[in-house]
Amino acid sequence: MRRARRLFTPANLIACVALFVALGGTGWAGQVLSKNSVGTAQLKSNAVSTSKIADGAVTKAKLGGGIVGGVSPTKISKVDSPIATVPANSTGTVVTATCPAGTKAGAGGYSSGLYAYPISEGPTADGMGWTISFTSGGTPSSVSVSAICFAA
DSSP states (O other), rough: OOHHHHHHHHHHHHHHHHHHHHHHHHHHHHHHHTTTOOGGOOOOTTOOGGSSOOOOOOOOOOETTSTTTTBBBEEEEEEOOOOEOOOTTOOOOEEEEEEETTEEEEEEEEEETTTEEEEEEOOOEEEEEEEEEEEEEEEEEEEEEEEEEEOO
């Protein structure tokens, strides 16, 4: 009898009720909603993520011959800055990767040694490159900046 009383605590009772409501709700939805009743109009923005798409469901042919998001792969390029040295105890060494003429930087990144750390990064004021400001500790370090460039 004591064991039964320990099992029927208010917390256990509420947990069981919540479980039955949750499981009953999905069963009810499966019976009430007809096949193909949920479509594009019912989906919220960004509701479908990569992990929710079955393998092989989206192919290059379905995306218009490999043009993803309306940008042809031929209009995307990556450029790297020359390797630069961030001096020891630097508080703001700026390194920039510049895009070719007729393109704009849309993203960027960097490669650095153990002792250089980015302070800030973003497109240049004219949008023609990607710039990153680095700091370092007591040891100099080599860095390189990359820009992803998009043709208009």
